[in-house]
Amino acid sequence: MGAVIVRAPVAADRAALLEALERCGAFSALEVEIAIGMIDEALAGDYSVVGVEVDGVLRGYTLLGRATLTERSWYLYWICVHPAYERRGLAQALQRAADDLVQAAGGDKIVLETSGRSGYARSRAFYERAGFAETGRIRDFYAAGDDCIIYCKTLPT
Ligand SMILES: CC(C)(COP(=O)(O)OP(=O)(O)OC[C@H]1O[C@@H](n2cnc3c(N)ncnc32)[C@H](O)[C@@H]1OP(=O)(O)O)[C@@H](O)C(=O)NCCC(=O)NCCS
Structure with missing residues (x-):
């Protein structure tokens, strides 16, 4: 794998992210439509x-935003890496940059929701490795048998 650069996407990166x-x-x-x-x-x-x-092409991204009406909390809405x-x-690397971004903006919590379905096992494994902990679960939220899991990571202040 060639040089890895973490940077802000620009409009020309849209096709690679799609x-x-x-x-x-x-x-x-x-x-995918909502994400793009x-x-x-x-x-x-x-x-x-x-x-x-990687090698001049964006191969992944993460997208975040402030949680409205909170002092220091942010939502992580999306993270995706090209399967290759x-x-x-x-x-x-994306998560480290996201943590830095949130801290630089005065934030100290990152919250996300994900599915409990087996197809999301790699995502949950990633979040847990990245320091998120399950803080809530809503049974059958997305559909029968498909729970919503709420993860939170508290950043050092
Ligand atoms: C989840 C996802 C973002 C992980 O991206 P990635 O670049 O492969 O992750 P990393 O290489 O940084 O992995 C970091 C750690 O996460 C865990 N992890 C990542 N992928 C995993 C997998 N398939 N199975 C088990 N653990 C996994 C491991 O602990 C890994 O560390 P290790 O490789 O040293 O064991 C990627 O698989 C993806 O884009 N999935 C599809 C989109 C998605 O589900 N997004 C989240 C919901 S919005």
């Missing part, structure tokens, strides 16, 4: 987004 979303195998067509829409909003400044580039580049530490 490819990562479509190919990662985790998201339905509707989820949020990337467009982030490029317009409505969310924070961090990308990871999985298990090489790219998501860890």
Whole structure:
């Protein structure tokens, strides 16, 4: 694997990020549509987004935003790495950058929701490795048998 650069995505990276979303195998067509829409909003400044580039092409990103009406909490809305580049530490690099971004903005908590379905096992393994802990679970939230798991990570202040 070539040089890894963590940087802010620009409009020219949109196609590469769409490819990562479509190919990662985790998201339905509707989820991909929502995710790319949020990337467009982030490029317009409505969310924070961090990308990871390998050999000149963005191969993953994470997208966050302040939790409205909280003092220091942020939501992590999306993280995705292109399947050809999985298990090489790219998501860890993204998470470190996201933690730094939140801390630099005065935040100290990152919260996310994910599915309890077996297809999301790698995501949960990643979050737990990245320092998130399960803080809540809503049974049958997405559908019967598909729980919503709430993860939270508290950053050092
Ligand atoms: C989850 C995801 C972002 C992880 O990206 P990644 O770049 O492969 O992750 P990393 O290489 O940084 O892995 C860091 C750690 O997470 C855990 N992990 C990551 N992928 C895993 C897998 N498939 N199985 C088990 N543990 C996994 C491991 O502890 C890993 O450390 P290790 O490789 O030293 O054992 C990636 O698999 C992905 O994009 N999945 C599809 C999209 C998705 O589900 N996003 C989250 C919901 S929005």
